[in-house]
Amino acid sequence: MLGKPDERPYRVAKAPYVKVLISNNSDQPIKVRVVDPYYQNRPRLFKNGVLVPYRPNIAELVRKKDADPEFVRFGRFLSLSAYSSIDLPEVDLNDWYSPLEPGSYRLVNRYRLDINGPWTADSAPLLFEVVDKH
Secondary structure (H helix, E strand, O other), rough: OOOOOOOOOOOOOOOOEEEEEEEOOOOOOOEEEOHHHHHHEEEEEEEEEEOOOOOOOHHHHHHHHHHHHHHHHOEEEEEEOOOEEHHHHHHHHEHOOOOOOOOOEEEEEEEEEEOOOOOOOOOOOOEEEEEEOO
């Protein structure tokens, strides 16, 4: 799910899975290590402008993985050619957050390309609206 500034928010009945796409805008190939999603992703979800906290167990897990990255499971490397993009594993917001109440949401994500690596800039915002299932 990609959001563009001029588009209306997606309408969903529950928290969506979010596709993670990484782009290499340089003229050099790069390697991206795919590791533990709770170490590598930092979604930030806002409802009506207020940050939604992670589930308590996920907040603790993220804190531990940040403090001790040697316990992060190592994954595979992906090669990303110059001026290209690649899909990475999805982020399931149902894992990160308690069930979402109806309302308007804005999601951004940051990503680490490697263990102890820097965070990427915030992703483009994804706007969605959780609607009542009834």
